[in-house]
Amino acid sequence: MAEARARFPAVRAGETVFLDNASGAQLPGGVLDRMREALMRLQVNKGGAYPASIEVTEAKERVRSRTADFLGVAGDADGVAFGANATTLLFLLAEAVGDTLVAGDEIVVSGLDHHANRDPWRRLARRGIRIREWEPRGREARLDPDELATLLSDATRVVAVTGASNLLGTYGPLAEVAARVGPHRARLVIDAVHLAPHRLPDAAAWRADAVAFSPYKVFAPHLGVLWIAPSWRDELPDWGLSFLPPGPARWEPGTQNHEAILAFGAALDHLAWLGRRAGAPPSGPERVAWGRGYAAVEAHERALAGALLAGLDARGATRYGLRGVEGRTATVAFTLPDRSPQAVAEHLGRHRIAVTAGHAYAERLASRHLGLKDGAVRASLLHYSDRSDVEALLGALDELPPS
Numbered sequence: 463m464a465e466a467r468a469r470f471p472a473v474r475a476g477e478t479v480f481l482d483n484a485s486g487a488q489l490p491g492g493v494l495d496r497m498r499e500a501l502m503r504l505q506v507n508k509g510g511a512y513p514a515s516i517e518v519t520e521a522k523e524r525v526r527s528r529t530a531d532f533l534g535v536a537g538d539a540d541g542v543a544f545g546a547n548a549t550t551l552l553f554l555l556a557e558a559v560g561d562t563l564v565a566g567d568e569i570v571v572s573g574l575d576h577h578a579n580r581d582p583w584r585r586l587a588r589r590g591i592r593i594r595e596w597e598p599r600g601r602e603a604r605l606d607p608d609e610l611a612t613l614l615s616d617a618t619r620v621v622a623v624t625g626a627s628n629l630l631g632t633y634g635p636l637a638e639v640a641a642r643v644g645p646h647r648a649r650l651v652i653d654a655v656h657l658a659p660h661r662l663p664d665a666a667a668w669r670a671d672a673v674a675f676s677p678y679k680v681f682a683p684h685l686g687v688l689w690i691a692p693s694w695r696d697e698l699p700d701w702g703l704s705f706l707p708p709g710p711a712r713w714e715p716g717t718q719n720h721e722a723i724l725a726f727g728a729a730l731d732h733l734a735w736l737g738r739r740a741g742a743p744p745s746g747p748e749r750v751a752w753g754r755g756y757a758a759v760e761a762h763e764r765a766l767a768g769a770l771l772a773g774l775d776a777r778g779a780t781r782y783g784l785r786g787v788e789g790r791t792a793t794v795a796f797t798l799p800d801r802s803p804q805a806v807a808e809h810l811g812r813h814r815i816a817v818t819a820g821h822a823y824a825e826r827l828a829s830r831h832l833g834l835k836d837g838a839v840r841a842s843l844l845h846y847s848d849r850s851d852v853e854a855l856l857g858a859l860d861e862l863p864p865s
Contacts, residue, residue: 463762466736467846479854482816484628484793484842487659487681489729496728497683500721507717518720525727526710531749532730533673533689534664541695543688543713544723548655548674549578551688554713555651555672556582558698559620565590568617570648573597573831574605574634575624576823579653579674583622592617602784603630603831607638618648625657629824629840630783631767631793633657640669649694655679659844660763660791662749662756665689681733682726685719736845759845763792766843766852770794773856782832792843795822800865803839810839813858817841 467473469490473480480488500518508519527539535541545551569591571580584593594613598605610621621643624634636652643650649671654663658675665673671694677685690698690713702712734748737755767787771794774781779796798806807819820837821828828834841855 463758463845463848465739467848469732470846473846477814479813479815479851480847481841481843481851481855482818483659483844483847484656484679484822484840485818486678486684487844488846489681489683489725490732492732493682493725493728497721497725500724504720504724508720518724521727522718522720522723525723525730528727528730528748529687530689532663532752533675533687534662534666534668534749535689535691536749538689538692540709541689541692543690543710544718545686545688545714546719547678547684547686548653548676548688549582549686551686551713552578552651552653552674553582554701555674555688555690555698556586558700559649560586560589560591561699562697563589563591563619566592566617567619568592568594568615569620569622570594570596570610570613570618572605572623572634573826574603574627574630574632574824575622575653575827576628576655577825578655578823579622579624579651580826583620591619594618596623598827598831603627603632603782603827604784605635607635607642610639611642614642614646614648616647618643618646620651621648622651622653625652625654625663626660626791626793627783627824627827628656628793629795629822629827629838631656631790631795631842632783633661633789633791636668644669656791656793660756660759662752665691677722677726677729680726680729682729683719683722685722685726688713762845763843763847766847766849767792767794769849770841770843770852770855773852777856777859779859782834782838792847793840794842795838795840797834797838798859798862801862803837806839806859806862809862810855810858813854813861815855815858817855 470488472488506514530539569583651672652670654675671691674688700712701715734751737751740754740758742751742754764787782795803819818840
């Protein structure tokens with residue numbers, strides 16, 4: 463992981479301690495190089511008959527194919543659409559799904575989710591769709607799969623749930639969700655934005671019908687991805703221009719950010735490198751390398767999270783979500799007595815430590831379930847984080863002036 467950390471120029475520069483990684487990851491040098499090359503040499507549109515356009519077209523489709531493999535649905539590149547971000551793509555999906563529903567149909571949304579996987583679905587209530595809330599329970603804000611079972615009915619058409627909470631780090635109970643949704647007609651939509659930097663996605667194992675994530679959380683530039691299963695996308699209206707043939711372009715209205723797409727391919731290279739440094743065969747399947755890399759990532763992040771949790775407890779912080787390191791990413795939400803999250807973030811900022819203050823777009827979770835009107839301080843680590851980052855945060859908290 464020290465080797466991996468050295469691959470990130472912004473981290474290596476040491477000007478900022480990046481503990482707001484759930485807002486967006488830093489980029490490895492290879493990703494920056496690929497994006498620069500694309501902008502310098504390949505700033506053209508796809509579909510042309512000249513060499514640069516041919517290269518862009520083919521390179522984009524290779525990344526699309528690799529993205530399908532990354533999501534655990536190898537061979538279904540036609541189901542992968544690129545867009546501005548996961549939020550935009552989920553709004554497109556929800557509006558398309560809405561065209562297929564009738565008044566009285568039901569959609570289940572989760573109170574653990576980022577609003578990107580809540581508000582697009584809740585907006586369909588204007589069409590007479592009934593929105594049912596699957597609420598997290600208890601101090602740790604856990605989702606109970608048995609409670610989900612009581613919300614499902616013959617009228618359920620969509621269940622939308624997070625792969626991991628971007629505020630608390632808690633992994634969603636995806637296997638249990640799939641088991642309960644399976645006997646119904648409902649489609650399962652998973653927001654994997656916060657999961658994907660920490661754990662290799664697996665849409666097939668999740669029995670998902672759609673998965674969204676944001677490559678800019680996975681060491682690439684600003685970009686979103688949506689995969690829709692063949693059995694569902696064939697039923698849905700799309701967002702393409704009328705003359706376009708069936709395929710992913712029908713979910714990619716307008717010209718895409720080709721340089722970011724190509725750069726995401728370099729981010730996938732980085733993840734494969736990580737896995738091979740962790741022991742994956744040098745010439746084996748890429749998904750095997752990604753899996754080995756993510757196993758190393760989880761072990762590294764778990765150790766850092768343990769140190770962070772212990773340090774916060776020793777300083778009298780109130781933590782939210784799961785108490786220990788199991789079942790979570792290395793993302794921690796906390797408050798300090800008699801101090802607003804914003805004041806803590808500003809103090810840390812003066813020490814060049816980046817954290818997030820507020821509800822992190824999980825407003826319902828923060829305000830309704832956790833009682834946090836002003837949100838919390840969120841510190842989030844990735845595999846390029848190390849113990850010095852945790853120590854810097856804890857040391858800066860020790861320097862807070864008396865309240």
